[in-house]
Amino acid sequence: MAEDSSTSDASRVPRPVPPLPPSPPVTPVPAAVRPEQVRPSGVLRTSRRRFLAHTALAAAVAGLATRARPTGAPPDQVLLPGVNAPGGRTVHGGHGGGGDPVTGTYRPPPDDGRALLALRPFTDPLPRMPVLTAAPGPDGVARLTVRQRTAQVQLHSALPGTPMWTYEGGFPGPTIEARRGVPLEIAWTNELTGPYPVKAVEVLDNRGDLREWDLPGARGAQPLPAAAVLPPWTVVHLHGAVVGGGADGWPENAVGPTGVQLTRYSNDQPAAALWYHDHAMHVTRLTTMAGLGGGFYLLRDDEDDAAGLPSGEYEIPLMICDRNLDTDATGRLTGELLYKIVLYDGQSERLPRSFTGPFTLVNGTIWPYLEVDPAPYRLRVLNASSIRPYHLMLIDEDEQVLPEGVAHHVGSDAGLLPGAVAGAEEFALVPAERADVVIDFSDYAGRTLRWVDGSVAPAPSDDVMQFRVRDRPAGPAPARTAVRDGTDLAPGFTRITADVASPITDRIVLITPAFPVSARMWEMTETDRVPEALADGPVDGIVQIVDHDGALRTFRRIAADWADPVTVHARTEGWERWTWLNLEGPGAPHPMHVHAFTFQVQRRDHYDVSGWTYLVRPDGSFGGGTRSPLRFDRAGTVTGPEAGAKDVVSLGGGQLISAIGRFGPHAGRFVHHCHVYEHEDHRMMRPISLLPDGVVALAPPEHA
Incomplete structure (x- = not known):
């Protein structure tokens, strides 16, 4: 044009x-x-796929992934006998009589997916990220230091600690809160040590009923040498920030260990849920997979305050992403992150399928639960996956989507909507998108609700997280604006x-x-x-x-x-x-x-x-x-x-x-x-x- x-x-x-x-x-x-048809459909629609498409495991999973509250049994991995031992094959031939870009790539054997059953959903509470704030100094500028460091992170109570590259020792990183009109200077210090903490492998699809990208474990594939020696070279980008080029996190301006990226964020834009993540040139897929996939940066302003939306304990940032885990020789999950890339056969160049993983994490925990009061909550939701879109559906114990009027959209990526929009009982998010929704649990005291992924190509389990609504509020309910369809929120929009x-x-x-x-x-x-x-x-x-x-x-x-x-x-x-x-x-x-x-x-x-x-x-x-x-x-x-x-x-x-x-x-x-x-x-x-x-x-x- x-x-x-x-x-x-x-x-x-x-x-x-x-x-x-x-x-x-x-x-x-x-x-x-050009086999476009092998790609999953991107038309997000309401659909229900139970825990595993592989019917041989459906009954077993139904017993393990109980929708009731935990019985108090100690958490552990559930291991079933007969796990396939690694024993795939290597592709040596070309296609069409010519050279094949995937020649020499390992093809694992089909697998029945029993490792997918190892972790019980809704065992662990949703983590709340620590909040970092800073008061402005005499020059009107607030200042913080955020350290990037190697740490052990607990992704599920049945797993050993997972080594990761993190912001301040956690995944996600701490939530940073800032104020419009108050510049914030952050020293992002690189204190990362040790080797790259993720096993990265490339394989061909196993051609079984369960596709290779849906299976845990390298399953005989050898680690990629180049990824294994990846240096901790990082640069932070604050996604959604309206800043100058020097503060944007140019991909080639990364720093290594002991380096400091000193960035001043002007914060001269409307309140929004921004988020920070690594943006290093050529390797963002690897650094984010290792744990530098982000944290929230909540920018506040007077208009957001005046909207009267749930706040404090009733405002919760939620970062959703998918991951995969390696297994040992017995099929037991080791806790080590696995970056498994599946290469497409028969293409004209080396063509990798973008990463998807079988485990869904919310705030760094696999399938967590959250106890809530029978009251409205403001949820700031981020899709931090690589390619997986989510179609989040809020369902009851009978697996019915809650009726319209329970949840409302109040904001999008870059700020408040002019008025609340009904229909947030189910909504779609592609990677990097944010949703700002208010869910009113008032009519669901004592009930157990779930978020599931209703997209046409979900993970093997469509579970995302569970909401356990208390019988009564844990404390006095704060005053807040009642959110209805069309409720005025941002008169300046x-x-x-x-x-x-x-x-x-x-x-x-x-x-x-x-x-x-x-x-x-x-x-x-x-x-x-x-x-x-x-x-x-x-x-x-x-x-x-x-x-x-x-x-x-x-x-x-x-x-x-x-x-x-x-x-x-x-x-x-x-x-x-x-x-x-x-x-x-x-x-x-x-x-x-x-x-x-x-x-x-x-x-x-x-x-x-x-x-x-x-x-x-x-x-x-x-x-x-x-x-x-x-x-x-x-x-x-x-x-x-x-x-x-x-x-x-x-x-x-x-x-x-x-x-x-x-x-x-x-x-x-x-x-x-x-x-x-x-x-x-x-x-x-x-x-x-x-x-x-x-x-x-x-x-x-x-x-x-």
């Missing part, structure tokens, strides 16, 4: 589009080698419209399909110069779209890889409309994130993307283009919570999302990326240059 020059000043007049270079001959890739956001610059990003190569993130620009060769077939880097107005538009690729020149030259406090179009079929959504940029979703449309094709260049690398235009199919729905202030958006297959937002007043270099950790580490992250408007006006034309 082109910049709207009709509302731009002279410095924003678009430069002439340079002539397109002649296209080298390319060969379309047959659709048969303004809905962004095109007339408000003027002048505006357009950006468009295409997500190319995974299979037979990794998904890429293409930055595009609109052009009036349609290559003549397009009449004879697809042209590498040229994509045509028939949009929702019926207009045929032509775009060309201007960047795709991290090392390509910067093409997003933005202005501080400049309005921008970002459009993402996902060319994949059904699959896990891509959580798209732009640093230092808060936005509101304007459109969510569905497109027929069947006109896309990959192309093989003469050098054997892959390009792509459209053999026929991608076509608008139907308008989608922007949900109530999604209409609030956001910094992450869920982009499903065949979807086009348009969002309008504004960069902050602080200049610097930033990134935009998919928030699936494996994606941002491999192919799906690009730089942004953000400069003051007056500086851009003096820049040479090629940088304007």
Whole structure:
């Protein structure tokens, strides 16, 4: 989409589009080698899958994963006889007569999944993270020190301690509370010691009823040597913070042991549940897996205080993620974290499946329970998984979703909604998204409720956590605002419209399909110069779209890889409309994130993307283009919570999302990326240059 020059000043007049270079001959890739159908569906819907899809274990699990309260028996792992001993095979052959990128990769044998039964759900109470606050000094700046250090963390009472890289010895890290208008300077000190604490392996799928990614244990696979010697090289990013480039946690500005990252957060944005996590270049998937996956940073302000929402003991941050664990020779869980990556067979490059694990953790504990009063609670929920989306459903003892009116959305990623939105008895979160919900347990005294994951591709157990509602409040109930559908929350909220956001610059990003190569993130620009060769077939880097107005538009690729020149030259406090179009079929959504940029979703449309094709260049690398235009199919729905202030958006297959937002007043270099950790580490992250408007006006034309 082109910049709207009709509302731009002279410095924003678009430069002439340079002539397109002649296209080298390319060969379309047959659709048969793009097995999108092997990916789990990303269309989140209400569904109920009991504990294991593997029916041989269903009865056993029903007895072990009791929904009643614990009987007081000592916690222990439940081990069943006959666990398969490691004994897989190594793949040596190629495919199609050529070399195979996964040649030599180990394939474990099928397994009946008995190690999945080792841990009883709802055995351990939900941990509450310690809270760090600091009063401002004489200069008006508050200061804290947060240490990154190696520690043993108890993930379940039946497990030995798990070695992890942590913030202040815990997983998640401590909750940091800050105040709008009070800058906070944090010294993030790297005191990590010892080797990388996670066993990392690569395998092929076992082709059994239980897929390899759903099984604990390396099962004969050998640790990856490069991961085993990973240095503790880290850089903290405060996700959602509107800061300058020096405070954003640039991925290449990491520090090693004894190093200190000194960062000042200006805190000049509305109250929100921000969160911090490691963002080290190329290895974020590994450092976050080891325990640097985050902690909450709760920014407060007067408007949030005035909303009268539950607070103190009645406000609980919840970080949800999935993990896997290694096993010993007998099949017993060792407590050691396992980063098991499954490689896809028969692709044109080494193509890893993004990590999912069979165990769901909330605040660092596997399947915890939480005792609550029969009263309203404010839950600040974060999906800190790599790729797994959650569709959280609050159900009763009869496995029925609670009726509408029990739970309400009151905020989204970047702050309060203007009014409460009903329907939070079930809601979806992709990685890095946050939900701010109020659940009223008042009518459920003495009852036991559960959160389960109702997505179409949950972990082997759909359990997330249990809520045990006390018969009566533990103490006097504090006064609070009754939350109903439409309850006013943020009178200062303004809905962004095109007339408000003027002048505006357009950006468009295409997500190319995974299979037979990794998904890429293409930055595009609109052009009036349609290559003549397009009449004879697809042209590498040229994509045509028939949009929702019926207009045929032509775009060309201007960047795709991290090392390509910067093409997003933005202005501080400049309005921008970002459009993402996902060319994949059904699959896990891509959580798209732009640093230092808060936005509101304007459109969510569905497109027929069947006109896309990959192309093989003469050098054997892959390009792509459209053999026929991608076509608008139907308008989608922007949900109530999604209409609030956001910094992450869920982009499903065949979807086009348009969002309008504004960069902050602080200049610097930033990134935009998919928030699936494996994606941002491999192919799906690009730089942004953000400069003051007056500086851009003096820049040479090629940088304007």
